[in-house]
Every structure is written in structure tokens, then in C-alpha cells.
Amino acid sequence: MRLSVIIVSYNVCGLLRRCLQSVDASARLTSDWLSVDVTVVDNASVDASAQMVAIEFPHVHLIASPVNLGFPRANNLALKHLGFGENRDRRDAPELVMLLNPDTEVVDDALGKMAAFLRDHPHAGACGPRLHYADGSLQHAAFAFPGLAQLILDLLPLADLPVARRVLHHLLDSRLNGRYPRRQWLGVMPFPVGFILGAALMGSAESVRKTGLLDEGYFMYCEEMDWCLRMQAAGLPLFAVPTAQIIHHEGRSSSQLRWKSFERLWASRMRFFRLHSRLYPAGFQHCLRVMLHLGLAWNGRIARRSFARGHLSGDRLAEQLDTYARVLKLCC
Numbered sequence: 001m002r003l004s005v006i007i008v009s010y011n012v013c014g015l016l017r018r019c020l021q022s023v024d025a026s027a028r029l030t031s032d033w034l035s036v037d038v039t040v041v042d043n044a045s046v047d048a049s050a051q052m053v054a055i056e057f058p059h060v061h062l063i064a065s066p067v068n069l070g071f072p073r074a075n076n077l078a079l080k081h082l083g084f085g086e087n088r089d090r091r092d093a094p095e096l097v098m099l100l101n102p103d104t105e106v107v108d109d110a111l112g113k114m115a116a117f118l119r120d121h122p123h124a125g126a127c128g129p130r131l132h133y134a135d136g137s138l139q140h141a142a143f144a145f146p147g148l149a150q151l152i153l154d155l156l157p158l159a160d161l162p163v164a165r166r167v168l169h170h171l172l173d174s175r176l177n178g179r180y181p182r183r184q185w186l187g188v189m190p191f192p193v194g195f196i197l198g199a200a201l202m203g204s205a206e207s208v209r210k211t212g213l214l215d216e217g218y219f220m221y222c223e224e225m226d227w228c229l230r231m232q233a234a235g236l237p238l239f240a241v242p243t244a245q246i247i248h249h250e251g252r253s254s255s256q257l258r259w260k261s262f263e264r265l266w267a268s269r270m271r272f273f274r275l276h277s278r279l280y281p282a283g284f285q286h287c288l289r290v291m292l293h294l295g296l297a298w299n300g301r302i303a304r305r306s307f308a309r310g311h312l313s314g315d316r317l318a319e320q321l322d323t324y325a326r327v328l329k330l331c332c
Helices: 013-028 049-056 071-081 110-120 148-155 165-172 205-211 223-233 254-275 282-308 314-329
Strands: 002-009 035-043 061-065 096-100 104-106 126-132 191-193 200-204 238-248
Touching: 002 013, 002 071, 002 110, 013 035, 013 049, 013 104, 013 110, 035 049, 035 071, 049 061, 061 071, 096 110, 096 205, 110 126, 110 200, 110 238, 148 282, 200 205, 200 223, 205 223, 223 238, 223 254, 254 282, 254 314, 282 314
Parallel strands: 002 035, 002 096, 035 061, 126 238
Antiparallel strands: 096 200, 104 238, 126 200, 191 238
């Protein structure tokens, strides 16, 4: 079988190097039955990422974009190169494709374990691994599609509420917050999920052909949720494969522009809910707008209090409040 790994990178040269090294190491463990090739799309990095790939990983196909295309467009560029998309269904396209963040490290034969699952379960559309943070703690790598409870938990400044730590942890780690039980993640049996994080998502060629490419109306965030929902609608279930493990140094690219990323997150969420109105009808969207106004007003009040106490600079306060104002305009 052939697996094509797609890595979209932005200004994380050191992490990208480690990611590519881990992919090469994992590929060697299954080289007797799985052929792995890699495409890196560099989104106009200014930290010499593209040069590093060209010099140190000459076997990797490098697409150095002169502009930041965003996550969906950059992945689609690679998918088209591999033979997917309208009028591009080539016979030499790989049987499997994987979206992989540059701030990840593949552990042992995780690529082989995920590929073997899709090989042995041809009815599945895609699968994801078990993710860990750099300190070894579990990161949820797949979720149920969001409901109002999950969005409320995301908006509330829970750290400022008089809630016992154990109760707070239980809420954040529960199905109310879209999470699957830790015992499943720490077990060995694959289990069905709603959607898989784009940090590490492997799909079959058939699922890409049936579902189409990523929606380029998103710049970043929610595009994998949209893709997974379309796979589910096409009758292609998704699964987590907890024996496949990947380390995720989360958010190293997006954290470079914290409040811009927050704005993009909510722009993508609102687009997702509007596009999938059968799942998220008018009543849901009305409640969401009310929650968003209340939640951002509350968080803005906390930020002003932090500024008054000298814990937040005036520039940072202004940036945060300006971002909240722009996000609220998305609701109009």
C-alpha cells in the first residue's frame, strides 16, 4: 500500500525537522508492506523552513508557497498534486493520505497501525491516533460534534468560577464537552468517533473521492470537522486507533498570533454552523449568538479587571477587546 503524508507548515522549522525525522523512522518499521511518501507545503515561512526541508530531506516533495494559503488550501494543493480533486482522479494516486501537523512526532510504528486499520476496515472513512502532549499527558484527538453545552464550557471563564477542581475537571473531560472516555483512549480497541483533529488524520483514497477536498472557505479551524461530517454523511464512519500514538506540541503555529487565531476560530465555527443548518438549526444558532455575547462580555470584564490590577498591559487589553468586537460582528 502507499501512504502519502501531507504536512502544512508555518514558521516552526525546528519542530518540522523533528516531525519529518519521526515520519521517516516510523515508515522504516513498515517498509515491507507500506510505502510512505511525504509532501510539505510551506506557507510562506520566514524561518528558513523551506530551505531546511530542501537540504535535509531531499526525498520529500516540497511546495514552497509565496503566500500563506491557510490550512485547507495548502492541503488541497498537495491533494491535487497526489491525484485527487475534480478531473484529477489518477490511477497512481495513493491508497491512503494523512494530514499531519508539523508540531507532531510520530511514535514508533503509529503510521503502520493506522494504515493497517484502514486496510482491514475498508468501510471506514478515516482514523486518528492517540495524541499526547510533550509532557506525556493525554490530548483528546477526536470529539463528538459540538453542541451548546460544549460551546458554553468553551466560553465560560471557568478558572474564575468558585467550582471545585475535581468538578471542573470532570466537566471538561466529559461527553458534555465532546470528549470520549479516557479508558477508551488508554485501551487497545479502536472506537467510533464524530470527527478527528486535523493534527493527525488518515483517510482512505475512496473517502477523499466520495467526500471531495477540504472546504477552502475556511482559512484554518473547523475544516477537518467539516470534512469529517461530510464523510459521515457519505456513510463512511470514523474511528480512533488508540494503539497508534503521536506526540503533539499543540498550537505552535497558531500561538504566534493568539488573538487573530481566536477570531479565525470563531469565524470558522460560525461558517460551519451556517453550512450545516440541518444539524444546527435556527434555534441553535440563536442560542449560540446569545451565549457568545454573554461569554465575551464576561471575559472582557475579567480582562479589564486584570488591567486595573496591573496584570495586563493596555495594548494587550485593547487587542483582546477589539478581537471580541470583531467576533461579535460575525453574529450579525
